[in-house]
Amino acid sequence: xxxxxxxxxxxxxxxxxxxxxxxxxxxxxxxxxxxxxxxxxxxxxxxxxxxxxxxxxxxxxxxxxxxxxxxxxxxxxxxxxxxxxxxxxxxxxxxxxxxxxxxxxxxxxxxxxxxxxxxxxxxxxxxxxxxxxxxxxxxxxxxxxxxxxxxxxxxxxxxxxxxxxxxxxxxxxxxxxxxxxxxxxxxxxxxxxxxxxxxxxxxxxxxxxxxxxxxxxxxxxxxxxxxxxxxxxxxxxxxxxxxxxxxxxxxxxxxxxxxxxxxxxxxxxxxxxxxxxxxxxxxxxxxxxxxxxxxxxxxxxxxxxxxxxxxxxxxxxxxxxxxxxxxxxxxxxxxxxxxxxxxxxxxxxxxxxxxxxxxxxxxxxxxxxxxxxxxxxxxxxxxxxxxxxxxxxxxxxxxxxxxxxxxxxxxxxx
Ligand code: 7TS
Numbered sequence: 001x002x003x004x005x006x007x008x009x010x011x012x013x014x015x016x017x018x019x020x021x022x023x024x025x026x027x028x029x030x031x032x033x034x035x036x037x038x039x040x041x042x043x044x045x046x047x048x049x050x051x052x053x054x055x056x057x058x059x060x061x062x063x064x065x066x067x068x069x070x071x072x073x074x075x076x077x078x079x080x081x082x083x084x085x086x087x088x089x090x091x092x093x094x095x096x097x098x099x100x101x102x103x104x105x106x107x108x109x110x111x112x113x114x115x116x117x118x119x120x121x122x123x124x125x126x127x128x129x130x131x132x133x134x135x136x137x138x139x140x141x142x143x144x145x146x147x148x149x150x151x152x153x154x155x156x157x158x159x160x161x162x163x164x165x166x167x168x169x170x171x172x173x174x175x176x177x178x179x180x181x182x183x184x185x186x187x188x189x190x191x192x193x194x195x196x197x198x199x200x201x202x203x204x205x206x207x208x209x210x211x212x213x214x215x216x217x218x219x220x221x222x223x224x225x226x227x228x229x230x231x232x233x234x235x236x237x238x239x240x241x242x243x244x245x246x247x248x249x250x251x252x253x254x255x256x257x258x259x260x261x262x263x264x265x266x267x268x269x270x271x272x273x274x275x276x277x278x279x280x281x282x283x284x285x286x287x288x289x290x291x292x293x294x295x296x297x298x299x300x301x302x303x304x305x306x307x308x309x310x311x312x313x314x315x316x317x318x319x320x321x322x323x324x325x326x327x328x329x330x331x332x333x334x335x336x337x338x339x340x341x342x343x344x345x346x347x348x349x350x351x352x353x354x355x356x357x358x359x360x361x362x363x364x365x366x367x368x369x370x371x372x373x374x375x376x377x378x379x380x381x382x383x384x385x386x387x388x389x390x391x392x393x394x395x396x397x398x399x400x401x402x403x404x405x406x407x408x409x410x411x412x413x414x
Pocket of ligand 1: 036037038099100101102129131132178180181182183207209210230232241367371372
């Protein structure tokens with residue numbers, strides 16, 4: 001299957017790559033509208049992992065025998081693929097982690113503990129996923145730094161006019177923000193924030209977990225210093241993610257986890273550490289998963305990120321249009337032009353968990369909850385929302401089924 005970036009996605013051909021679409025739930029075809037939580041996996045990724053396990057598998061960076069060399073080559077090829085995917089200057093700027101969460105913890109601990117102190121400010125946003133919120137809050141409290149946030153407006157967009165006021169409160173050392181909000185889909189102006197962060201003498205940390213699957217990522221154009229992503233959100237396996245960091249910053253940092261290949265030499269008196277990127281990869285990594293991550297990037301890159309983004313945008317416009325026909329449904333977040341393929345809403349008088357439960361009986365999978373963004377939920381004045389999210393295999397008929405399902409929810413519980 002080859003789809004040009006300029007042509008619409010051939011969803012019928014793409015959907016044939018995904019076995020999960022053959023599943024029936026309550027006797028109905030599954031409408032999987034929860035790709036922001038995790039995406040489904042195409043056969044190409046699963047085949048690559050199976051073939052790697054069958055023909056190329058051994059531990060990496062250790063053996064001198066042929067199989068270990070093959071495994072190491074597969075693992076390092078995946079690193080080169082991730083590096084190319086985010087336009088890193090070199091593969092050594094890419095560290096494999098367990099997840100985007102671990103990547104963000106790595107920066108907060110390894111950079112934050114050394115570089116933050118009383119009087120400094122860590123700035124996050126009111127939109128953040130807990131993975132880019134709690135580690136900074138924790139490290140700020142450990143180091144005595146203050147922890148502040150960029151507020152949002154009623155549409156869920158950052159109030160950039162507050163930046164200068166925030167800067168007056170003390171030196172800002174870190175600006176940490178998501179590129180795309182997992183709860184509202186808001187797309188944040190990272191280039192502008194990165195330029196501003198650097199004017200303040202701060203580093204710019206980008207959580208791209210929710211952006212990398214859907215739009216082209218270029219760390220050099222974004223102007224950031226660190227960027228985190230996860231494999232499982234872009235058609236790859238779970239258990240692996242990546243941190244991209246500027247080499248000079250990674251070089252200057254202390255390791256995060258200790259043991260295994262991240263070590264150069266160990267003595268009773270002193271231990272020295274390996275070079276980048278191995279310094280940050282302790283223990284046996286998720287080897288076949290990294291290879292699957294690379295295969296997933298190849299898969300979505302061949303389809304074309306611009307085409308995926310356009311497809312999701314069209315679905316979002318359609319979904320927001322259809323949902324706004326229901327005057328008992330309240331939509332959260334910015335207009336479709338300024339958001340990714342995520343639609344969070346509230347059904348008047350019915351708890352999101354009940355909404356999701358009834359939709360499940362109709363074979364429709366949506367997420368209900370706070371989506372690991374409790375400060376955002378507080379700002380919106382709700383404890384939870386129902387969230388539909390799209391990916392390259394999503395189709396308008398699934399949006400129609402969602403709307404029909406919501407009519408049933410309203411009839412049963414409204
Ligand atoms: N950052 C963002 C913006 C996310 O959406 C998520 C996961 C993470 C970080 C953490 O990624 P992980 O791979 O380390 O788990 N978001 C969601 C979600 O929206 N529903 O389930 C997981």
